[in-house]
Amino acid sequence: MRLSYIKAVVHFLALLPAAWLIWQGWLxxxxxxxxxxxxxxxxxxxxxxxxxxxxxxxxxxxxxxxKIFGWNIVIKFRRMMGLYAFFYVILHLLNFVVLDYYFDWxxxxxxxxxxxxxxxxxTGIILLIPLAVTSTKGWVRRLGKKWVKLHKxxxxxxxxxxxxxxxxxxxxxxxxxxxxxxxxxxxxYRLYDKFRAGKKTYTGNSNFLQRN
Amino acid sequence: xxxxxxxPSDVKSAEITPEKIYHNRREFIQATVxxxxxxxxxLDSSQAQAQTKLLENITPNAAxxxxxxxxxxxxxxxxxxxxxxxTKKDDPVRNAHSLKPRPxxxxxDGHVENPGDYDIDDLIRPHDLQERxxxxxxxxxxxxxxxxxxxxLAEIINKLGPTSKARYIRFETLVxxxxxxxxxxxxxxxxxxxxxxMDEAMNPLTLMAVGxxxxxxxxxxxxxxxxxxxxxxxxxxxxxIVRISFVKNRPRNSWYLKAPSEYGFFANVNxxxxxxxxxxxxxxxxxxxxxxxxxxxxxxxxxxxxxxxGMNLQKYF
Numbered sequence: 001m002r003l004s005y006i007k008a009v010v011h012f013l014a015l016l017p018a019a020w021l022i023w024q025g026w027l028x029x030x031x032x033x034x035x036x037x038x039x040x041x042x043x044x045x046x047x048x049x050x051x052x053x054x055x056x057x058x059x060x061x062x063x064x065x066x067k068i069f070g071w072n073i074v075i076k077f078r079r080m081m082g083l084y085a086f087f088y089v090i091l092h093l094l095n096f097v098v099l100d101y102y103f104d105w106x107x108x109x110x111x112x113x114x115x116x117x118x119x120x121x122x123t124g125i126i127l128l129i130p131l132a133v134t135s136t137k138g139w140v141r142r143l144g145k146k147w148v149k150l151h152k153x154x155x156x157x158x159x160x161x162x163x164x165x166x167x168x169x170x171x172x173x174x175x176x177x178x179x180x181x182x183x184x185x186x187x188x189y190r191l192y193d194k195f196r197a198g199k200k201t202y203t204g205n206s207n208f209l210q211r212n
Numbered sequence: 213x214x215x216x217x218x219x220p221s222d223v224k225s226a227e228i229t230p231e232k233i234y235h236n237r238r239e240f241i242q243a244t245v246x247x248x249x250x251x252x253x254x255l256d257s258s259q260a261q262a263q264t265k266l267l268e269n270i271t272p273n274a275a276x277x278x279x280x281x282x283x284x285x286x287x288x289x290x291x292x293x294x295x296x297x298x299t300k301k302d303d304p305v306r307n308a309h310s311l312k313p314r315p316x317x318x319x320x321d322g323h324v325e326n327p328g329d330y331d332i333d334d335l336i337r338p339h340d341l342q343e344r345x346x347x348x349x350x351x352x353x354x355x356x357x358x359x360x361x362x363x364x365l366a367e368i369i370n371k372l373g374p375t376s377k378a379r380y381i382r383f384e385t386l387v388x389x390x391x392x393x394x395x396x397x398x399x400x401x402x403x404x405x406x407x408x409x410m411d412e413a414m415n416p417l418t419l420m421a422v423g424x425x426x427x428x429x430x431x432x433x434x435x436x437x438x439x440x441x442x443x444x445x446x447x448x449x450x451x452x453i454v455r456i457s458f459v460k461n462r463p464r465n466s467w468y469l470k471a472p473s474e475y476g477f478f479a480n481v482n483x484x485x486x487x488x489x490x491x492x493x494x495x496x497x498x499x500x501x502x503x504x505x506x507x508x509x510x511x512x513x514x515x516x517x518x519x520x521x522g523m524n525l526q527k528y529f
Contacts, residue, residue: 037290037291037301038286038287038290038291038301038498038499039291039301039354039498041496042352099501100503101503102501102502102503104503107491107493107494110491111490111491114486115488115489115490117489167489168489170352171295171299171400171470172295172299172397172399174397
């Protein structure tokens with residue numbers, strides 16, 4: 001019962017960025033002052049991309065939080081973080097295809113293929129699709145251990161996302177470097193944990209499924 | 213010498229000619245009172261207005277102006293790449309109030325007959341101010357149409373008298389962390405440096421701008437004087453200039469130094485030479501929804517293409 005309240009609050013918080021965007025978009029449409037700058041499409045692009053990365057990082061932070069602080073409850077929010085990452089990255093893609101290039105497929109395809117940064121980003125989005133699809137309880141049950149394996153793709157997606165972010169920036173690499181640092185810490189912790197668990201396996205304390 | 217400047221590709225005669233609107237002061241004031249973006253950023257519109265004063269005796273130069281729809285003052289003055297005040301587009305409008313555009317001294321040196329430290333007013337005032345409405349194409353694939361006020365750079369150069377050794381002209385922006393807080397971060401090497409080949413500098417299109425929309429340049433647009441080279445990407449338009457040098461060798465401009473594979477010295481607008489990370493075939497005119505095709509030399513081919521005949525523009529981008 002209490003968990004469902006917390007979940008509602010987390011949903012509310014996770015939707016706030018989208019709500020803010022809709023509000024600002026409405027102000028723009030209505031000809032009022034807004035914070036989307038004189039180039040709203042570019043602004044929306046950065047905004048949705050940043051939030052997608054933040055949710056990817058949050059989903060990757062669940063396991064270390066649980067391990068380090070013993071907060072078992074956070075595991076209940078991992079799927080949610082992943083799905084909100086998917087939600088914001090789809091907004092990011094829609095902005096690219098619809099608002100920015102307005103279905104100009106030849107140019108869109110050329111950009112995806114020719115620009116390594118966009119190729120990385122697009123690959124990350126495509127890899128995120130099976131994770132979103134198999135995020136339901138039914139799929140977790142059906143796939144069993146394979147599900148765990150499949151969802152390790154999020155490590156690759158995280159790397160692709162921050163690389164894309166870093167490569168798209170013209171000069172001020174401050175923010176992408178923050179994303180890269182956080183990702184490095186989160187993935188680094190996993191390596192450390194694996195190493196530690198590997199040692200512990202002899203004492204029989206390791207539980208593969210629980211760890212993931 | 214005065215030829216008709218517009219080509220079929222850029223004549224949009226059906227569009228309103230908004231320069232008329234802004235020459236009508238009353239409507240202009242009404243329009244600028246809605247400086248909403250600026251207001252939203254914490255500057256109220258009266259402050260924004262008070263920042264700049266009206267310039268006198270400006271002659272509109274129709275022969276060198278496009279009649280495309282102007283980008284609003286609000287957009288021109290609130291969406292800027294001016295890393296000396298921060299790297300976000302709305303950083304300059306927030307932070308540029310710390311810049312003091314007067315008194316302002318410009319150092320002139322190198323292969324030139326009249327070197328020295330010039331007060332900006334001595335440099336500019338002897339010449340008649342012209343208004344020129346130019347397209348501005350940013351390397352980031354967005355564009356504006358801006359009514360600049362300034363004088364042809366050639367007039368300044370002729371007065372300074374470069375010697376035959378001068379093959380390039382090199383400009384520097386002010387370095388002053390107190391006035392330019394963005395310089396506390398080393399995103400690019402300070403001072404910002406730009407340059408032109410001498411024939412490019414002497415081209416009648418090249419403008420030393422001191423104002424826009426009939427007023428002094430807002431600080432965030434490069435007060436008190438900045439370069440405008442409309443057939444090149446916007447980063448060639450160096451702002452808040454404190455030094456003009458006549459040099460023998462090609463200056464190494466800031467963005468070239470930052471990423472030589474992405475930003476060249478020439479930086480001519482060219483839809484056929486993509487930026488490594490995005491297409492340059494099209495652009496978004498700010499205020500418009502759909503992208504439009506980018507024109508060779510930003511639509512100024514008739515006036516400038518001859519300077520590059522025989523040059524491999526894929527190589528010298």
